[in-house]
Amino acid sequence: MKHLLLLVGLLVASLSASSQTTSTTSSRPDSPAQFLGYKIGERFSPHHRVIAYAEQIARQMPSRVKLLPYGTTYEGRQLMAVAVASEANLARLEEIRTNNLKRIGMVDGQPSSASQPPIAWLSYNVHGNEAVSSEAFMEVLYRLLDTSDPVSQKIMNTTVVILDPGLNPDGHDRYVNWYNQMLGQNPDPTPFAREHNEPWPGGRYTHYLFDPNRDWAWQTQEITQQRMALYQQWMPHLHGDFHEMGVESPYYFAPSAKPYHEDITPFQRQFQQTIGQYCSRYFDKNGWLYYTRERFDLFYPSYGDTYPTYNGAIGMTYEQGGNTRAGLAIERKDGDTLTLRQRIDHHYVASIATLESVADRPAEVVKEFGQFFDKSRNSPIGPYKSYVVKANGDAGRLKALQQLLDRNKITYGYAGKAQTLNGFNYTSQKNEKSVAVAAEDMVISSYQPKSTLLKILFEPNSALEDSATYDITAWSLPYAFGLQTYGLTTKLTPSSTQPAASSKPSSSTVTKPYAYIAQWQSLPAVQLLAGLLKQKVRVRAAEKPFELDNKTYPSGTLIVTRAGNERFGDRLDALVRAEASKVGADLTPVQTGFVTKGSDFGSDFVTGLKAPRVGLVIGDGTPPPSAGEIWHFFDQELNYPISLLDGNTLGNVEWNKLDVLILPTNYNYARFLNDKNLLAIKEWVRAGGKLIALERATSFLAGKDGFDLKEKEDKSGKDKDKGKGNPADSLKVYGDRERVAISDETPGSIYRVNIDTTHPLGFGLSGGYYTLVQNTFNFDFLKDGWNVGYLKTDNYVAGFSGKNAKDKLKNTLLMGVQNYGRGSIVYLADDPLFRGFWYNGKLLFGNAVFMVGN
Numbered sequence: 001m002k003h004l005l006l007l008v009g010l011l012v013a014s015l016s017a018s019s020q021t022t023s024t025t026s027s028r029p030d031s032p033a034q035f036l037g038y039k040i041g042e043r044f045s046p047h048h049r050v051i052a053y054a055e056q057i058a059r060q061m062p063s064r065v066k067l068l069p070y071g072t073t074y075e076g077r078q079l080m081a082v083a084v085a086s087e088a089n090l091a092r093l094e095e096i097r098t099n100n101l102k103r104i105g106m107v108d109g110q111p112s113s114a115s116q117p118p119i120a121w122l123s124y125n126v127h128g129n130e131a132v133s134s135e136a137f138m139e140v141l142y143r144l145l146d147t148s149d150p151v152s153q154k155i156m157n158t159t160v161v162i163l164d165p166g167l168n169p170d171g172h173d174r175y176v177n178w179y180n181q182m183l184g185q186n187p188d189p190t191p192f193a194r195e196h197n198e199p200w201p202g203g204r205y206t207h208y209l210f211d212p213n214r215d216w217a218w219q220t221q222e223i224t225q226q227r228m229a230l231y232q233q234w235m236p237h238l239h240g241d242f243h244e245m246g247v248e249s250p251y252y253f254a255p256s257a258k259p260y261h262e263d264i265t266p267f268q269r270q271f272q273q274t275i276g277q278y279c280s281r282y283f284d285k286n287g288w289l290y291y292t293r294e295r296f297d298l299f300y301p302s303y304g305d306t307y308p309t310y311n312g313a314i315g316m317t318y319e320q321g322g323n324t325r326a327g328l329a330i331e332r333k334d335g336d337t338l339t340l341r342q343r344i345d346h347h348y349v350a351s352i353a354t355l356e357s358v359a360d361r362p363a364e365v366v367k368e369f370g371q372f373f374d375k376s377r378n379s380p381i382g383p384y385k386s387y388v389v390k391a392n393g394d395a396g397r398l399k400a401l402q403q404l405l406d407r408n409k410i411t412y413g414y415a416g417k418a419q420t421l422n423g424f425n426y427t428s429q430k431n432e433k434s435v436a437v438a439a440e441d442m443v444i445s446s447y448q449p450k451s452t453l454l455k456i457l458f459e460p461n462s463a464l465e466d467s468a469t470y471d472i473t474a475w476s477l478p479y480a481f482g483l484q485t486y487g488l489t490t491k492l493t494p495s496s497t498q499p500a501a502s503s504k505p506s507s508s509t510v511t512k513p514y515a516y517i518a519q520w521q522s523l524p525a526v527q528l529l530a531g532l533l534k535q536k537v538r539v540r541a542a543e544k545p546f547e548l549d550n551k552t553y554p555s556g557t558l559i560v561t562r563a564g565n566e567r568f569g570d571r572l573d574a575l576v577r578a579e580a581s582k583v584g585a586d587l588t589p590v591q592t593g594f595v596t597k598g599s600d601f602g603s604d605f606v607t608g609l610k611a612p613r614v615g616l617v618i619g620d621g622t623p624p625p626s627a628g629e630i631w632h633f634f635d636q637e638l639n640y641p642i643s644l645l646d647g648n649t650l651g652n653v654e655w656n657k658l659d660v661l662i663l664p665t666n667y668n669y670a671r672f673l674n675d676k677n678l679l680a681i682k683e684w685v686r687a688g689g690k691l692i693a694l695e696r697a698t699s700f701l702a703g704k705d706g707f708d709l710k711e712k713e714d715k716s717g718k719d720k721d722k723g724k725g726n727p728a729d730s731l732k733v734y735g736d737r738e739r740v741a742i743s744d745e746t747p748g749s750i751y752r753v754n755i756d757t758t759h760p761l762g763f764g765l766s767g768g769y770y771t772l773v774q775n776t777f778n779f780d781f782l783k784d785g786w787n788v789g790y791l792k793t794d795n796y797v798a799g800f801s802g803k804n805a806k807d808k809l810k811n812t813l814l815m816g817v818q819n820y821g822r823g824s825i826v827y828l829a830d831d832p833l834f835r836g837f838w839y840n841g842k843l844l845f846g847n848a849v850f851m852v853g854n
Contacts, residue, residue: 027147029060032138040135041341043183043328044176047077047169050134054082054141054165061145063087068162071226074207077169079226081121084144084161089117096160097234104312104373105449106235106409118365120358121162121236122351123304126213128171129203129324130244131179132340136347137165143352155355158362162236167227168205168212175203179327187328189337191247198324201624208636209628210836213241214300214471216307217457219407220632220836232409237369238314240354241304242347244323247330247338250289251346252319253279256305257297259465263381263452264298264309267368271314271357278357282349299464300471301456302835310453312372314358314365318350376451384424384487387444387458388415388437392484392767396522398442399584400839401481405444410454412444413494423486426460426478427768429797435486443494458487461798472748472772474799479750479770482522482840513562513589515601516576517548520556520764523637523839526846527583529558530638533611533850535575538564541851543605543760546598548590556763556851559601561593564608607854612659612690614640614849619647621668626695629833630662633845647672655684660849663697665831673700682706686821690853694828695775701827702779708818709827710780712808746773746809749799753789753814760851761788761817761826764843770797771814772838776805777829779813789815815844817852824853 033039035053058065068081083093092113099111100119122140124133141163146152155161166172175198182195190196201209206221215224245252255272276292283290296317298306308315322330322343329339358365375381391398405412415437423435437443444454456462457477464473478485518525520541532539540559545552565572580587593601600606614634618627627644634642645653645661650672661681666672673681685691693701702709753769755762762769769789781787793810801809818825826848832841 029057029142029145031142040139041339041344044131044179044340045135045138046176047134047166047172050138050165051078051080053138054080057141057145058082064090064145064156065141066090066093068230070230071222073168073170073223075170077173079169079223081162081164081230082141084141084156084163085117085159086156089156089160093160100235101233103370104235105377106232116366117158117160118237118358118362118369119160119162119234120238120240120355121164121231121234121308122240122242122354123164123167124242124347125165125172126167126241126304127204127211127243128168128173129175129198130242130320130322131172131175131203132244132320132322132326132343133242133347134166134172135340136242136344136351137163139344139348140351143348144355151352151356155352155359158359159355161355162234164227168223170207170223171203171205171212173203175324178203183328189329189331191325191330195327196325196330200620200622201618201627202324204324205624205628208632209624210632211625213243213304214302214835216304217302217408217453218404218835218837225407228407235311236308236313237365238354238358239304239308240316240318240351242318242351243320244326244343245319245321246323247321247325248332249319249321250291251283251321251350252291252294252296252317253350254316255293256316257294257470259469260298261301261306261310261456262463262465263456265368265372268309268314272316274357275314275316275354278353279350282353283346286349288346295470297470299462299469299473301453301475303471307453310456311450312369312376312452316354318347320346372452373449376449377447380446380448380451380455382446382455382459383489384455384458385446386488386490386492387446387454388423388435388486388488388492389442389444389478390438390484391440391442393519394483394521394767395586396524396584397481397483397839400523401477401483402442404477404837408450408453408457410444410450411448411494412442413496414498415439415441415443415492416495416497416499421488421490423488423490424460426476426485426487429460432486435488437486437492440499443492445492445494447491458485460487464800469747469800472774472799474748474750474772474797476750476798479797480772480838480840482765482767482769484767512573514591514593515559515561515589516580517553517588517590518558518560518580518585519553520558521554521843522764523842523846524583524585525558525764526843526850527638528580528585528587529609529846529850530640531579531583532560532576533609534640535579536611537568537572537575539609540601540606541609541763541854542599543607544598544758546595548592548595550596551588552597554764554766555758556760556847559606561601563602609850609854610659612849613643613657614660614662615643615645615653615658616662617645617647617650617664617666617672619666619668619672621647621672622664622666625835626664626666626831629831629836630664632836633833633842637842650677651680653680655680655689658684658689660690660692662849663691663693663701665695665697666700667696669697669700678704682820685823685825688822690824690826692826692828692848695831698779698827698829699777701825706820707825708782708785709813709816712778712780712812743802744776744804746776746799746801746805749773749801750797751791751795751809752797753795754792755815756786756788759786759788759817760854761786761815761844761847763847763851765840769840769844771830771832771841772834773801773809773830774834775829776802776808777812777814778808779816779827779829781811781813782816782818785816785818787813787816789813826852
């Protein structure tokens with residue numbers, strides 16, 4: 001079917017005429033249709049063909065196009081951005097890049113030229129099954145090289161454009177390969193046809209089923225890490241992020257919905273309006289439906305619109321109706337048929353309109369960008385001018401935080417000397433007049449280019465102008481990493497030299513110790529244990545604190561004795577040291593198992609740990625990230641084997657070959673865990689197995705026969721009819737329905753958890769534990785089990801929590817363990833591995849897998 005794009009003048013020519021060109025002229029490269037052998041919109045293009053088109057254009061137009069390869073995906077697909085500019089600007093592309101970094105203080109030195117064009121970066125297809133934007137990329141690239149088009153020439157003469165055709169190639173190809181296999185001779189627009197119902201897990205996510213659009217700040221995934229390394233080398237002035245949403249929705253562009261974070265500048269807010277005006281002009285001309293200022297806000301800091309905004313850019317999300325269900329064509333409820341060609345047209349036009357909005361005011365964009373960073377370096381926002389972070393003997397946590405700061409180009413150093421200052425204590429949530437700063441404490445100054453991002457990532461409680469948000473409302477890194485932190489109103493200049501660590505026994509100075517000790521306090525200890533167990537090294541754990549050589553070791557401390565590991569002979573020392581070195585775990589050799597306080601190494605209170613055989617239930621009904629976080633944790637962070645079990649095949653599991661079964665959130669457990677399967681699991685637990693239930697899996701098990709977990713009795717409605725007053729006063733207003741609903745919600749708020757650190761599930765959490773509550777669970781305390789983590793009446797810390805939700809989250813169990821026969825059931829009402837960045841939860845989850853039940 002032939003489609004007509006109703007744009008003014010040369011916009012029509014760039015779409016329709018170019019697709020019918022049969023040979024390349026000296027001034028024009030190949031059109032997408034010439035290269036692909038089909039017109040854009042007739043089918044979905046796999047990622048390698050999209051990349052190949054960019055490579056072809058770069059060969060044909062080397063003076064206008066430069067490829068910027070920046071890595072590969074987990075599955076080996078190419079990651080590449082494409083720089084497009086005028087011949088003059090492309091010839092000085094490296095100078096433009098470095099001058100931009102020098103102007104904002106990211107690189108030392110003075111710019112070599114006063115001329116600085118804005119850099120506009122457009123990202124496509126971060127969600128793999130929102131595949132329309134990779135098709136639009138090819139048309140945008142082709143259009144920008146049209147020397148006869150005044151809009152393209154204006155953009156090229158004023159702006160350097162960077163286009164990323166596909167941020168998530170693995171997910172993209174998962175969707176495209178599936179869809180092309182489902183397609184017949186002609187697309188079937190019937191909504192319930194198989195080509196509109198993508199199977200689990202879908203192409204939205206990465207290889208490990210993470211959502212890369214929520215990973216910009218945390219950078220847990222390999223594709224994000226590589227892309228952000230390139231982003232930090234360019235620091236664009238504008239970033240556009242292209243998506244799709246439900247089939248029935250029209251198109252969405254700027255301005256964004258509220259809430260806006262309070263630190264978004266007036267210019268950034270105003271430019272949201274500017275982008276909306278440019279896009280609406282094109283959309284109005286064509287009679288296309290669109291909407292603005294709804295649903296997609298600018299608050300959570302790890303999106304493709306907010307992260308660039310907090311880095312000084314103009315950031316925006318674009319959403320086209322369609323998503324995974326639309327395919328090549330789908331009939332909507334109004335009887336209209338939405339086609340792939342239409343969806344491409346919308347993204348293509350929004351891309352050109354956005355670039356034009358920058359091209360019409362390049363000097364202003366560059367000036368405001370520079371002023372953003374001038375203020376960051378000289379007059380940073382927020383009450384705190386310095387942050388002090390204490391390791392408290394846990395180098396693992398501090399190193400993990402430093403890695404996140406490094407990836408975000410946030411600089412830090414060390415105090416260098418001891419001093420006492422006023423500051424805000426994140427743990428007590430109070431201002432204190434005598435914060436003791438030690439010479440070795442890490443110091444992060446707010447007087448740096450990335451000051452705004454630093455302030456937002458560290459703010460104890462982000463201010464919300466509107467409680468109806470799209471994502472989580474709290475993320476403060478001191479709570480996520482479990483590090484004692486202070487916000488100081490005093491400006492400290494960090495020293496780049498780290499003070500020498502206090503002397504301690506080195507594993508290299510004792511050639512053949514009686515045992516090796518590693519404190520159980522953060523992820524490196526869990527990684528060490530996993531590595532040793534994989535190599536069949538026998539490891540023990542101290543159930544109680546003990547003292548040895550004038551040092552106290554907490555519960556959970558790992559002990560590797562020569563006794564029990566005789567089969568390794570002299571290889572044991574090298575093996576243990578190598579595993580510790582690999583993961584950065586501190587290892588202490590000792591010459592005796594006789595302790596000065598606590599239990600000796602041969603005591604019953606020093607328990608042998610088994611190497612568990614672990615299974616994870618996945619499949620239909622499981623939000624892929626819920627399973628992906630756990631898979632990634634075992635596969636990439638622990639390098640420990642885990643079996644992925646499809647929920648539909650639980651009836652075929654040989655339970656005697658598993659020691660641990662993990663149930664993530666799933667909406668199909670009523671089908672997966674039918675009476676027969678649930679009975680088999682209970683018998684397996686009774687015989688010594690360990691069941692770990694997370695989030696909604698806990699709700700599914702609550703109240704079922706054999707499970708002690710129960711929901712609290714709802715007393716809210718008992719006496720509601722006994723009060724006086726007019727019954728009409730309590731009637732609901734339809735227009736308030738969204739506001740009423742959120743009173744029951746906790747969309748990612750931080751709570752401080754009371755932890756029983758004497759229980760194996762609480763080992764290593766003596767410094768406190770903060771959880772990110774996303775669902776309002778309402779569990780009673782276990783009557784016969786162990787209530788390891790719970791909330792009292794005043795545990796709220798940060799983020800939005802509705803009134804009704806806050807009431808339910810009082811005197812509520814969050815983490816508990818039930819003994820069941822020779823086995824155990826671990827209940828975790830929250831997600832300790834949330835998006836891979838909630839670092840403190842990794843130790844908690846390690847406790848659940850390796851410590852509980854031994």
